[in-house]
Amino acid sequence: MFSSHFTVAVLFALFTSAVFGVTSKNTDRERLHYGMWVFALFLLITLGAPWFMFFLRW
Amino acid sequence: MASKEVASAQSSKVALRLAPLIAAWLVPGGGHFWLRRSGRGAILLASVGLMFVSGLVMRGRFFELAPSDIVETLGFLGDFCSGLFYLAAKFAGYAVPVSASPIADYGTKFLLVAGLLNVLCILDAYDIAVGNKD
Numbered sequence: 001m002f003s004s005h006f007t008v009a010v011l012f013a014l015f016t017s018a019v020f021g022v023t024s025k026n027t028d029r030e031r032l033h034y035g036m037w038v039f040a041l042f043l044l045i046t047l048g049a050p051w052f053m054f055f056l057r058w
Numbered sequence: 059m060a061s062k063e064v065a066s067a068q069s070s071k072v073a074l075r076l077a078p079l080i081a082a083w084l085v086p087g088g089g090h091f092w093l094r095r096s097g098r099g100a101i102l103l104a105s106v107g108l109m110f111v112s113g114l115v116m117r118g119r120f121f122e123l124a125p126s127d128i129v130e131t132l133g134f135l136g137d138f139c140s141g142l143f144y145l146a147a148k149f150a151g152y153a154v155p156v157s158a159s160p161i162a163d164y165g166t167k168f169l170l171v172a173g174l175l176n177v178l179c180i181l182d183a184y185d186i187a188v189g190n191k192d
Contacts, residue, residue: 008164011112012171018105019175022098023182026191 006046013042075187082183084141086176089183102179110143110172118165119154120144139173139180 021035082089121133
């Protein structure tokens with residue numbers, strides 16, 4: 001289960017965004033939306049930053 | 059007489075606000091359970107708990123208290139914030155040697171971040187206890 005970096009990164013993003021969502025907003029709807037937003041950002045940065053660095057070296 | 063009653067009321071208010079903080083440190087989401095926000099408490103307990111257990115499964119290491127090493131000491135404080143999870147693991151004798159394995163490195167970070175996320179849970183429980191949020 002923990003054999004790949006991507007799996008570990010997704011789990012990290014999932015747990016962290018759940019806590020951020022619950023502790024940051026005031027209504028259940030806002031908590032859910034914010035948690036999903038944070039999760040999406042985590043994945044975007046996890047996948048996007050390496051590609052950015054890949055092309056940067058050119 | 060009136061001042062004694064006021065002092066007594068204030069000390070009971072402080073105790074009521076400390077209790078959810080201590081509960082929140084001991085058990086992730088414990089402060090929310092104390093304050094009858096069971097749904098949120100369950101999500102926090104599951105998230106922080108699973109993160110901590112994942113760190114153990116990945117054979118991450120705990121930071122040690124080292125006065126001469128600020129990074130190690132800060133890491134120890136972060137691990138300690140996991141409350142009963144950390145204490146139970148230590149009591150059970152969980153100890154791994156420093157390893158160059160990337161998976162073990164992820165585990166170390168998971169253990170640390172679980173404690174740091176619990177700090178957010180404690181602060182959220184405090185905000186609810188003092189009435190800053192619902």
